[in-house]
Amino acid sequence: MNKLTSILGGFAVIAIALVFIVQFRPNASQQMVETARCAVEIRGACISSGHYWASYRMLAPRGADQEWLRQRNLRKITAEGLVERQLLNEDAKRLGITISDDELNAELTSGRMHVSMPVSPVTMPDGRVVDPRGAAYMGMGGPMLRYLNVKNRQTGKFDLKAYEREVRMVAKMSPQEFREYQKEEIIAARMRDLVRSRAVVGEAEAFARYNQDKSTATVSYVRLDKRFFADLVADKSQKAIDAWVALNKEEEERQWNSRKSSYLPECRVTRHILAKIDQDNADPADAKAKAKEKIEQAKARLDKGESFADVARAMSEDGSAERGGLLGCVTKGKMVKPFEDAMLKAEPGKVTDIVESEFGYHLVLVDKVAKDLEAEAVGRAEVDEDLYLKFETERLTAEAAKAILAAVKGGKTLDQAVDTYLSELEAKLATKDEKKDGKAKKDDKKKDDTKDEAKKDEAAAESPVRKHPQRPVVESSLPFNASGSPIPGMMPGSNAATAAFKLEKPGDAADEIVQLFTGYAVMVLKEKKPASKEDWEKDRPAFMAQFREEKQEDALVAYISRLRNTLGTEIKFGGAEFTTEAKPPKDGAEDFGE
Secondary structure, eight states: OHHHHHHHHHHHHHHHHHHHHHHHSTTOOOOOOSOOSEEEEETTEEEEHHHHHHHHHHHSOTTOOHHHHHHTTHHHHHHHHHHHHHHHHHHHHHHTOOOOHHHHHHHHHHTEEEOOOOOSOEEOTTSOEEOTTSGGGTTTSTTOEEEOOOBOTTTOSBOHHHHHHHIIIIIOSOHHHHHHHHHHHHHHHHHHHHHHHTOOOOHHHHHHHHHHHHOEEEEEEEEEEHHHIIIIISOOOHHHHHHHHHHOHHHHHHHHHHHGGGTSSEEEEEEEEEEEOOTTOSOHHHHHHHHHHHHHHHHHHHHTTOOHHHHHHHHOOSGGGGGTTEEEEEOTTSSOHHHHHHHHHOOTTSBOOOEEETTEEEEEEEEEEEEHHHHHHHHHHHHHHHHHHHHHHHHHHHHHHHHHHHHHHTTOOHHHHHHHHHHHHHHHHHHHHHHHTTOOOOOOTTOOTTOOHHHHHHHHHTSHHHHOTTOOOEEEOOOBOTTSOSSTTBOTTOOHHHHHHHOOSTTOBOSSOEEBSSEEEEEEEEEEEOOOHHHHHHHHHHHHHHHHHHHHHHHHHHHHHHHHTTTTTOEEESOGGGTSOOOOOTTOOOOOOO
16 A cells, blocks of 8 residues: 555656646647737737736735826836836847746746836826836835745645646736746846946945035025015005006906906905914814904904004914905905805995904905906906016015125125115115105204114014015025025025035025025025045945945936837827726726736
């Protein structure tokens, strides 16, 4: 019996070996899934839908929902990965790079599955350009490997049945088609490794990059905000607005046509005072009580006869405070419901009761209700003023920044230049106010030189220029490197950091003003701190490795971009389902091409 058992066991081992050889020999017969359809065709070469859906499944992180896949447009990413695979395989043939059957078998029996993810930027169907190496795609691409459970649980060795089960379940392919699919993927992986290996890093180059990354600078800067110039500096007289409109009638008409629906057929010229509820207060009840107390104080001042505009300027916590609480001519549907309900019920000229909204507590005043032609006249006036102020404050802000920069270049410190500018502005505004009141300012040579300086400082501190929340103030940056952002709110593409590192010594000013989303800034070097040799010696191994990896990836991106540039129009997608995410079916199941 023992001898018979041994003979039968030997036959079983031989049989398994024969099956293994048949399954893995290059031209074995196979039970193919549907692959006649091309997902992508490149220069006449067809990438089958079977390969496409296998890659799609492998790239989709386990447990990812359909919305996540749609946001990243995984179908387009899958297709572009296969395009790159095809280009790499074509170039591999030119270079004579291939893989032997033994090497392929070794990969398959190890359970490693290769899948191609694009490395070069991809243009999505909606026109967006995304970087597949970015944070949104973390966990999908590198190292372009997935693993199959192909080992026997008891022995820990390769199990052919387990392998076949995994292939059919994960890739939805016959083992032989999976073999051909993986052969192309592995050759593409070898090409990527070859390109990466050509990127070398010298120590001098690495230190130059290290010095660029680790050297820091700090700057002093002043921001010139357009809101400051709109509120205090711009000439908002009707004469100035009309003169601008006369020169820019076409632009004014275009803007009015785009905004007139916001005024017609009826709008209400509305003001409000807002007491905000402090969202940072740990006690919500206390926060509401404090806001309620403040709005009640505002109402008490109104009840005593103070003008709504004056109380709004003094107490409102909304951006409209500087305009006396004026929101403009407001139509139905533009405000939150509690505010709108109060506004629509308000009698023109009378202040409403206290209104609570999600923003806090309001007092609302409707100056008048404008209809039809009057609404158009009010609307046009607002559009004209908005448009005029947009261009005028841009000009005034840039001029102020250039004046301060010129003063610094002339030898003043940034603080001195800003203080001089504000003092001159205060004098101009005081003169303007006196003329408005019909009082000509007289030059009194006999003023007492010993006048109380404390009173002068107190008067200056109370001036609208010094009290404005967006007034120019000298600030200091945090330390930044050559690719950092020295000033908050810089426009994209600003070279402020580069300009700062070109400055030689503290007090030197950048040659150009810095453009911000809300205006301009003037920047002066405060300190420059180069990377130390001691830090370099300590960080060198890790930095060299990281820098080499970056250069390798950059080399690969450049290489594939050159291959893509040879394509022209010689690429066709088999249908929208291979580039655009499908709408979710009623049963909630994802379409994986079965």
